[in-house]
Amino acid sequence: MATTVRQIDRYAASIAPFSRFFSSSIWARLNEPGVANFAVGNPQEMPLPGYVEALGRALRPLDKDWFAYKLSEPRSQAAVARTLSGRTGMAWDPADVAMTNGGFAALAVTFRAILEPGDEVVFLSPPWFFYELLILGAGGVPVRVSLAPPVFDLDPATIAAAITPRTRAVLVNSPHNPTGRVYPPEALGALGEVLAAASERNGRTVYLVSDEPYNRIVFDGREFHSPAEAYPATIVTYSFGKTLLAPGMRIGYVTTPPTMPDREGLREALFVAQMATGFAFPNALLQHAIEDLEGLSIDVGALERRRDRVVAALRGMGYATTNPEGTFYVLAQAPIDDDMAFGEALAELGVLVLPGTVVEAPGWFRISLTASDEMVDRGLPGFEAARAAALERTPA
Numbered sequence: 001m002a003t004t005v006r007q008i009d010r011y012a013a014s015i016a017p018f019s020r021f022f023s024s025s026i027w028a029r030l031n032e033p034g035v036a037n038f039a040v041g042n043p044q045e046m047p048l049p050g051y052v053e054a055l056g057r058a059l060r061p062l063d064k065d066w067f068a069y070k071l072s073e074p075r076s077q078a079a080v081a082r083t084l085s086g087r088t089g090m091a092w093d094p095a096d097v098a099m100t101n102g103g104f105a106a107l108a109v110t111f112r113a114i115l116e117p118g119d120e121v122v123f124l125s126p127p128w129f130f131y132e133l134l135i136l137g138a139g140g141v142p143v144r145v146s147l148a149p150p151v152f153d154l155d156p157a158t159i160a161a162a163i164t165p166r167t168r169a170v171l172v173n174s175p176h177n178p179t180g181r182v183y184p185p186e187a188l189g190a191l192g193e194v195l196a197a198a199s200e201r202n203g204r205t206v207y208l209v210s211d212e213p214y215n216r217i218v219f220d221g222r223e224f225h226s227p228a229e230a231y232p233a234t235i236v237t238y239s240f241g242k243t244l245l246a247p248g249m250r251i252g253y254v255t256t257p258p259t260m261p262d263r264e265g266l267r268e269a270l271f272v273a274q275m276a277t278g279f280a281f282p283n284a285l286l287q288h289a290i291e292d293l294e295g296l297s298i299d300v301g302a303l304e305r306r307r308d309r310v311v312a313a314l315r316g317m318g319y320a321t322t323n324p325e326g327t328f329y330v331l332a333q334a335p336i337d338d339d340m341a342f343g344e345a346l347a348e349l350g351v352l353v354l355p356g357t358v359v360e361a362p363g364w365f366r367i368s369l370t371a372s373d374e375m376v377d378r379g380l381p382g383f384e385a386a387r388a389a390a391l392e393r394t395p396a
Contacts, residue, residue, distance in 0.1 A: 007136070014132040014142075017358045024340065026347045026355070036379030038367040039352040041328060043245045045372050051244055054292035058285050067284045072099040072253075076287045079294050080253055084236075087215075088229050090257055098270045099287060102250035103213045103239025104130065105280040110235050110254050111138035111169075112273035113266065114207055119168035121209075122159060126152070126361040128177050128211070141166070149364070150320060150333075152179035156190040163198045169207040169235075170195060172227060175214040178331055178359045178366045180324020182218055185225045192231030205233045205261060213239040213252070216297055218326040219304045232259035235266075240286075242328075245298045245370060251282040251290070303328050306369045310376060317384045328369040331361060335390040339365050342390060351382035 012019070021027055029035055037044055061067065077094035084092040100106040107130075111121070117139040123131045125144045135142040145162050147153065159170060172191070174183040191208070198206045210227045215238070218224050228234040237254050241247035254270060256263055274280040286293075307323075310330055314321050320333040334342040334356070343355040343365055356364030371379070 011133055011136055014136060015129060017355075017360075018129045020340075021355065021358050024347075024355075025344045026352050029347050029350075029352060032350075034378075035347075035350045035352055036371060036375040036382065037352045038369075038371045038375070038379065039354050041242070041245075041368045041370050042247065044370055044375060047246060048244065048296055048298065050296050051246060051293070054289045054296070055285065057292070058289035066288070070284045070287055071281055072097065073287045073290075076282075076290045079291045080255065083294055084255065087224075088226055088257070090229070090259070092255070093258060093263075096258070096260070096263055096267060097253055097255045098267075098274060099282050099290075100252050100254055100274065100280050101282045102241060103211065103237055103252040104134075105250070105274075105277060106237035106239070106252045106254040107131075107134050107209070107211065108137065108277050109270055109273045109280050110209055110237060111135055111140060112277055113269040114235070115140040115168055118166060120164060120166045121169045121171055122162045122167060123171040124154070124173065124176070126178055126356070126359045128173060129359065131171060135171075140168070143167070144360075147179065147181075149361070150322065152176070152181050152322070152331075154181070154183045154187045154191065156187065156194045159191060160194040160198070163194070163206065165202050167198065167202070167206055168204075169209050171209045171211065173211040174227075175218060175224065175324075175326025177214065177327050178329045178354075178356075178361065180322055180327045180329055180331070182222055182224060182325040185230065188225060188227045188230045192227065195231055195233070199233070208234045210234050210236045212236055213242045214327040216243045217300055217303065217328060219300070219307065220325065222325060224326070228257040228259070232257065233261060235260075240293055243297050244293060249286060251286040251293075303369050306371075306373065306376060310367060310369065310380075313380050314383060317387055319383070319387065330367040330369065331356070331364050332367060333364050335387050336394060337363055339363055342386065345390065346382060346386045349382035349386055351379045351386070 076099050077097040080097045081092040081094040115138045120141045121135045122143045132142045195206045208231050215224045239252035322331040339355040354366040
């Protein structure tokens with residue numbers, strides 16, 4: 001029992017900044033009318049009409065098993081494999097696609113399938129909130145590699161220095177939340193060489209886990225390249241919640257490319273992990289609709305225009321910011337060291353952001369571009385007023 005309590009304490013510590021955010025004045029105001037909500041990547045406008053129509057069509061039962069228990073449905077697997085083959089140029093096998101209830105589950109299932117107790121997983125910081133928790137929950141040991149601001153670039157040499165004989169996987173997220181970086185093929189190829197050398201040295205495969213929920217949200221005419229194109233032992237996780245901006249409708253997948261060593265063994269391991277994780281398969285309705293959902297997307301051009309407006313306005317006020325290449329987030333540097341206090345000062349002005357401490361980026365804050373254009377109109381004066389007030393209170 002004592003061991004279980006210690007584990008729970010460690011799990012809680014891994015998400016403590018996120019938990020504290022729930023008790024902040026920012027979270028308390030999240031649903032107040034009139035606020036400019038840049039805090040989380042939730043939709044601030046009505047859902048895509050095509051999304052609603054697709055669910056409506058899928059809702060009508062065609063047989064008695066329409067809403068029965070579902071594993072990874074062959075039609076879902078085939079639809080995903082077609083898309084992956086077209087995007088990567090590799091012949092993806094539908095049998096290598098495991099449908100999951102969201103990207104969260106895809107990662108949890110992956111770590112359960114590949115980790116033994118004490119195996120290390122290298123991940124990049126600033127990260128998504130729950131990477132450390134998911135690694136710990138599968139019995140793994142999280143190992144951070146920090147990305148240096150303000151560029152937050154991928155550095156294969158730094159990752160190589162973090163790899164030990166106990167390393168089982170390196171977790172990469174591109175396009176990267178929260179920085180918006182899209183890692184180029186050259187960097188991914190260099191990382192693949194590092195992992196191939198480490199696998200040879202360690203006498204077992206070091207997997208590259210590629211978390212790609214934003215891979216269709218890229219700006220300025222860029223093309224996204226999956227690490228699976230550069231490194232054979234890549235496991236890809238995906239969530240449809242970002243591209244469709246429907247994060248509460250939980251469907252995603254974990255999959256491996258045709259280049260993966262021991263694909264059949266990994267298929268079996270992933271299936272068992274889905275069961276052990278709590279029947280981590282998506283519901284029947286979303287799988288019935290998946291062929292339609294694969295062809296839908298939020299307006300990426302509108303997100304890009306919103307990025308341009310927000311970044312230009314904040315830089316004109318004196319903020320240092322990223323200029324995201326993908327995702328729907330902008331990181332901006334707070335004018336004071338205490339990003340949580342600055343976030344709460346913004347909240348007093350009706351502007352809600354995510355303090356950078358929550359994503360291991362102290363002194364920064366994250367802005368979600370899923371806010372509506374009207375929220376941008378209301379919010380920009382608040383950013384200017386909050387910065388001016390903070391600088392007035394800061395000793396020269």
